[in-house]
Amino acid sequence: MGFKVKFVDPGKNYETIKGELDAVYFEVMSKGDLIDREQLKRFEKNLARFVGTKYAVGLNSGYDALHLSLRAAGIGQGDEVIVPAHTFVATCSAVVNAGATPVLVDVGTDFNIDAEKVEKVLTSKTKGIIPVHLSGYMADMVRIMEIADTYKLTVIEDACQSLGSSMIGKKAGAWGLTGCWSFYPFKILGGYGDGGAITTDDPEVALFATRMRYNGEDRETGEYHGHGYTCLLDNIQAAFLDVKLKHLPEWIQRRKKIAEKYFKSLSDLDDLLLPHYNDPRRDHVYQNYTVRAGQGNAFSEFLKEHGIEVLTQFRKPYYKHEALGLRNAGFPETEALSREVCSLPMNAEIEDEHVEYVIECVRKFYKIGKAGAVK
Ligand SMILES: Cc1ncc(COP(=O)(O)O)c(C=O)c1O
Known part of the structure; x- marks a missing residue:
C-alpha cells in the first residue's frame, strides 16, 4: 500500500543531501575503497566525538555490537544478564547467543527498564545489565549506574534507538562499558543497509572488537587473537553515515x-x-x-x-x-x-x-x- 504519510522516508532524505552522498559514492567507487579504509576510520572518530567516548568501532549491526560487548566483558556460560521485557528481540538474543541467561525485567511508563525492579532479580550469577534506551529516550542511567556500582555489574547500553539523547548532559552510549548502535535504515542515523557500532572508553574493548569483527585478526600483524566473526561496517556505509552524522x-x-x-x-x-x-x-x-x-x-x-x-x-x-x-x-x-x-x-x-x-x-x-x- 502506498501511504500518503510515510513512517520514514529514505528517498526524500536522500534528496535533501544528494550532492554530498553522491560525492562520497563516487569517491569510494573510483578509489575502490571497500574494506577498512579511511572513510571507516573517519566515521569512527566522528561518532566517538559525537557520543563523547574515546573510541568507536564500526560493525555490521546493532546485534553484533551487543554480542561483541558481552564477549568483550567475558560474559558467557553460567552468567545471568538483565534485559528489559519490552525491547527488540536482538537485545535478548545477543545474551543467549553469548551463552549466558537473560533475566527479564518489566519496564516503566517511559517504556524503559524499571530500575527499581532490577535489585529484586539479582542473584550471585548476575554479571551484567543491558538497559535499552527506547525510541530516543534514555533509561534512568543515574540510578542504573548506582545499582551496577553497588553490585559490580557490567553495563552494556543498548542505545540502538537513541543516538543523540542524553541524561544530565551525558550522551547515551557513554555511560556503560559500551554503547551499542544500529544504523539500520529506520534508525535516527540510518544507513543504506545494515550497520552498527560500539562506542567505549576502554582501549581493550575497542581492540577486542576491532579484531573480532575481522575474524580475530590484527590487521597490522596478521596474527589471529581468537575465533572471531565477519562483522565489519562496510566502508561505503561508513562514508554515507559520516555525511549523515553531520546533519x-x-x-x-x-x-x-x-x-x-x-x-x-x-x-x-x-x-x-x-x-x-x-x-x-x-x-x-x-x-x-x-x-x-x-x-x-x-x-x-x-x-x-x-x-x-x-x-x-x-x-x-x-x-x-x-x-x-x-x-x-x-x-x-x-x-x-x-x-x-x-x-x-x-x-x-x-x-x-x-x-x-x-x-x-x-x-x-x-x-x-x-x-x-x-x-
Ligand atoms: C533496541 C534495539 N536493539 C537492538 C537492535 C538491533 O540492531 P540491528 O538491527 O542493527 O542488528 C535494534 C534495531 O533493530 C533495536 O531497536
Whole structure:
C-alpha cells in the first residue's frame, strides 16, 4: 500500500543531501575503497566525538555490537544478564547467543527498564545489565549506574534507538562499558543497509572488537587473537553515515519541533498517552513518537486506512514467541503497553501539512470512537 504519510522516508532524505552522498559514492567507487579504509576510520572518530567516548568501532549491526560487548566483558556460560521485557528481540538474543541467561525485567511508563525492579532479580550469577534506551529516550542511567556500582555489574547500553539523547548532559552510549548502535535504515542515523557500532572508553574493548569483527585478526600483524566473526561496517556505509552524522543535530531539532506539534495538538485527548515525560534531566530525541492508545489495534488500523504509515512495535512481546524458550510471566506494564503502542510518523523530512493531517486523523478517530463507530 502506498501511504500518503510515510513512517520514514529514505528517498526524500536522500534528496535533501544528494550532492554530498553522491560525492562520497563516487569517491569510494573510483578509489575502490571497500574494506577498512579511511572513510571507516573517519566515521569512527566522528561518532566517538559525537557520543563523547574515546573510541568507536564500526560493525555490521546493532546485534553484533551487543554480542561483541558481552564477549568483550567475558560474559558467557553460567552468567545471568538483565534485559528489559519490552525491547527488540536482538537485545535478548545477543545474551543467549553469548551463552549466558537473560533475566527479564518489566519496564516503566517511559517504556524503559524499571530500575527499581532490577535489585529484586539479582542473584550471585548476575554479571551484567543491558538497559535499552527506547525510541530516543534514555533509561534512568543515574540510578542504573548506582545499582551496577553497588553490585559490580557490567553495563552494556543498548542505545540502538537513541543516538543523540542524553541524561544530565551525558550522551547515551557513554555511560556503560559500551554503547551499542544500529544504523539500520529506520534508525535516527540510518544507513543504506545494515550497520552498527560500539562506542567505549576502554582501549581493550575497542581492540577486542576491532579484531573480532575481522575474524580475530590484527590487521597490522596478521596474527589471529581468537575465533572471531565477519562483522565489519562496510566502508561505503561508513562514508554515507559520516555525511549523515553531520546533519543529525539539525534533524533532531526538526524531530523535536514535530513532537512539540503533536503534543500541543493531541495532549487533551484522554485515551491517548503521549511520550512526554516530566524529567528535566533527560533529553528526548524522538527517534520514534510512540503513543499509547487505549484502543490499540483499532487506532493503528484507522490511521493506516487513512494513508498514514504507523509502527506497532511490539504487539507481541518477544518472550511470548514460543521458539525462544523464555520465561513468560510477570511483566504487567509490558503486557499493557504492548496492546496499546503505536508510533506515529516521525522523521525530519515530514512536511508540516502531513503532520497536520496525522493530527486531524487522530482527532477524528477519537471523535468517531466515542460515538461508537470504530471498535
Ligand atoms: C533496541 C534495539 N536493539 C537492538 C537492535 C538491533 O540492531 P540491528 O538491527 O542493527 O542488528 C535494534 C534495531 O533493530 C533495536 O531497536
